[in-house]
Amino acid sequence: xxxxxxxxxxxxxxxxxxxxxxxxxxxxxxxxxxxxxxxxxxxxxxxxxxxxxxxxxxxxxxxxxxxxxxxxxxxxxxxxxxxxxxxxxxxxxxxxxxxxxxxxxxxxxxxxxxxxxxxxxxxxxxxxxxxxxxxxxxxxxxxxxxxxxxxxxxxxxxxxxxxxxxxxxxxxxxxxxxxxxxxxxxxxxxxxxxxxxxxxxxxxxxxxxxxxxxxxxxxxxxxxxxxxxxxxxxxxxxxxxxxxxxxxxxxxxxxxxxxxxxxxxxxxxxxxxxxxxxxxxxxxxxxxxxxxxxxxxxxxxxxxxxxxxxxxxxxxxxxxxxxxxxxxxxxxxxxxxxxxxxxxxxxxxxxxxxxxxxxxxxxxxxxxxxxxxxxxxxxxxxxxxxxxxxxxxxxxxxxxxxxxxxxxxxxxxxxxxxxxxxxxxxxxxxx
Amino acid sequence: xxxxxxxxxxxxxxxxxxxxxxxxxxxxxxxxxxxxxxxxxxxxxxxxxxxxxxxxxxxxxxxxxxxxxxxxxxxxxxxxxxxxxxxxxxxxxxxxxxxxxxxxxxxxxxxxxxxxxxxxxxxxxxxxxxxxxxxxxxxxxxxxxxxxxxxxxxxxxxxxxxxxxxxxxxxxxxxxxxxxxxxxxxx
Numbered sequence: 001x002x003x004x005x006x007x008x009x010x011x012x013x014x015x016x017x018x019x020x021x022x023x024x025x026x027x028x029x030x031x032x033x034x035x036x037x038x039x040x041x042x043x044x045x046x047x048x049x050x051x052x053x054x055x056x057x058x059x060x061x062x063x064x065x066x067x068x069x070x071x072x073x074x075x076x077x078x079x080x081x082x083x084x085x086x087x088x089x090x091x092x093x094x095x096x097x098x099x100x101x102x103x104x105x106x107x108x109x110x111x112x113x114x115x116x117x118x119x120x121x122x123x124x125x126x127x128x129x130x131x132x133x134x135x136x137x138x139x140x141x142x143x144x145x146x147x148x149x150x151x152x153x154x155x156x157x158x159x160x161x162x163x164x165x166x167x168x169x170x171x172x173x174x175x176x177x178x179x180x181x182x183x184x185x186x187x188x189x190x191x192x193x194x195x196x197x198x199x200x201x202x203x204x205x206x207x208x209x210x211x212x213x214x215x216x217x218x219x220x221x222x223x224x225x226x227x228x229x230x231x232x233x234x235x236x237x238x239x240x241x242x243x244x245x246x247x248x249x250x251x252x253x254x255x256x257x258x259x260x261x262x263x264x265x266x267x268x269x270x271x272x273x274x275x276x277x278x279x280x281x282x283x284x285x286x287x288x289x290x291x292x293x294x295x296x297x298x299x300x301x302x303x304x305x306x307x308x309x310x311x312x313x314x315x316x317x318x319x320x321x322x323x324x325x326x327x328x329x330x331x332x333x334x335x336x337x338x339x340x341x342x343x344x345x346x347x348x349x350x351x352x353x354x355x356x357x358x359x360x361x362x363x364x365x366x367x368x369x370x371x372x373x374x375x376x377x378x379x380x381x382x383x384x385x386x387x388x389x390x391x392x393x394x395x396x397x398x399x400x401x402x403x404x405x406x407x408x409x410x411x412x413x414x415x416x417x418x419x420x421x422x423x424x425x426x427x428x429x430x431x
Numbered sequence: 432x433x434x435x436x437x438x439x440x441x442x443x444x445x446x447x448x449x450x451x452x453x454x455x456x457x458x459x460x461x462x463x464x465x466x467x468x469x470x471x472x473x474x475x476x477x478x479x480x481x482x483x484x485x486x487x488x489x490x491x492x493x494x495x496x497x498x499x500x501x502x503x504x505x506x507x508x509x510x511x512x513x514x515x516x517x518x519x520x521x522x523x524x525x526x527x528x529x530x531x532x533x534x535x536x537x538x539x540x541x542x543x544x545x546x547x548x549x550x551x552x553x554x555x556x557x558x559x560x561x562x563x564x565x566x567x568x569x570x571x572x573x574x575x576x577x578x579x580x581x582x583x584x585x586x587x588x589x590x591x592x593x594x595x596x597x598x599x600x601x602x603x604x605x606x607x608x609x610x611x612x613x614x615x616x617x618x
Contacts, residue, residue: 028446101453115497119496123494142456149446
């Protein structure tokens with residue numbers, strides 16, 4: 001079975017037949033990447049070593065908290081990437097670039113730019129505007145290079161704009177986790193009360209919850225989407241692709257500039273709650289724009305891969321309702337919950353396995369159907385299980401609507417987080 | 432040149448471009464920064480360290496722009512007189528003067544080879560703010576410290592230099608420390 005849909009004009013360019021991971025090892029860029037990662041790891045090792053030596057308990061708490069903080073981001077990003085999951089090795093490479101290369105280089109670069117601003121303008125200007133000028137320029141370039149390096153070592157794995165956003169998000173996540181660890185340990189030093197976990201926890205709420213929602217992960221996702229647009233949309237002119245890529249990176253820099261700028265730093269004069277409101281005003285536009293971008297990119301990818309299954313016109317492989325369910329994570333979870341309600345845990349597991357097998361089959365078809373029979377048989381085997389359970393159609397319940405309690409719980413959680421963050425802001429003296 | 436070799440060459444060139452960009456940011460920018468001196472003549476008159484705390488620098492002192500960071504809630508200023516380093520650090524602090532002084536002594540002692548020597552003495556600025564002062568030693572250098580507390584702020588002063596040079600400038604530095612103010616001063 002071969003795909004008839006992978007034309008050069010499609011927004012999704014599947015990985016060609018015969019592409020292999022080991023081919024990356026033959027590329028010079030791969031070995032340059034290895035070198036940069038080694039240097040970054042060595043540099044970061046020195047930073048971590050000094051932190052653990054000076055504040056062992058606080059450093060351990062910071063490592064655990066920010067390590068755990070990454071877990072929901074990983075789960076969410078992998079859920080967005082459900083239909084055509086990026087190889088774990090490449091995702092880990094992107095995160096490693098962010099955490100090892102981008103952070104250590106940014107420390108040196110940011111410090112130099114801020115010092116230059118202090119020398120050439122004034123120390124007051126460097127203090128106020130330095131973070132808004134240095135970090136967006138230095139850090140977004142370095143993080144974007146993480147997506148570029150993924151393109152250089154595994155070009156054929158960048159199949160859509162969504163793929164670029166995913167790799168960008170993981171670069172940003174790696175950067176964020178390491179940066180937050182460093183900030184947390186610095187906060188312990190500034191507090192001057194010895195090896196205490198208090199400043200780490202305050203930093204966790206401030207930088208982890210508040211800044212984390214619309215920070216490095218989002219900015220890099222935007223830049224990564226631009227890089228992927230340049231790579232994937234070869235039906236467009238080179239100048240248009242380059243313009244879009246540059247605008248995406250510039251957009252990431254602009255959002256980062258707004259986030260770091262001293263604008264609204266006084267919180268309208270209303271203390272911690274005013275500062276919290278100001279942070280929301282600065283962060284929500286970026287969150288909204290990038291959410292809409294990722295949603296559109298995910299829709300394009302879903303259209304492509306689900307179209308492969310629809311073209312089979314075989315209800316044993318995928319019914320029209322199942323195809324609709326596969327499009328979003330919330331519907332996939334709703335289908336699994338429905339199966340659990342009707343058939344218990346085995347039913348939920350079977351629906352999950354069916355969804356994964358359907359996605360795997362769709363990707364295989366797009367790549368020329370190298371393993372078509374095996375993938376098809378896998379779908380049919382799980383289908384047989386579902387039929388035996390009396391739950392042949394892995395869809396949401398009839399008349400399914402978004403669960404209102406989900407919204408209530410979400411709003412309540414956001415309110416609790418906001419209160420905790422406001423307390424953290426107060427604990428840090430309103431900054 | 433075959434297609435495979437051409438692709439490898441392009442891949443190599445692109446990889447080198449990535450490495451070069453990283454090197455420019457991580458090595459080039461710091462090198463440019465290091466080539467430009469950090470010291471500037473300290474502004475005449477009262478200098479705002481941060482959080483409303485100000486001080487009159489010693490005559491002829493330079494200001495290290497890279498170690499000086501004035502802010503609304505805290506601040507740092509580093510003045511230089513020859514090889515003598517005269518630093519003022521202002522941070523929020525909700526303890527007592529004794530606790531602030533102990534914190535500063537602990538920070539000094541935490542550095543390898545540094546040792547607080549002699550006792551502590553009370554000191555009062557010309558605006559009436561009470562503080563504590565003392566001395567410390569470090570490898571090849573002598574030092575003086577002072578700490579003041581007012582309005583929920585802790586101002587830590589450290590002065591370090593080689594013995595002779597420190598002795599020579601200490602009178603003007605001491606006079607500067609006495610001008611430390613935690614609020615607006617008439618000019």
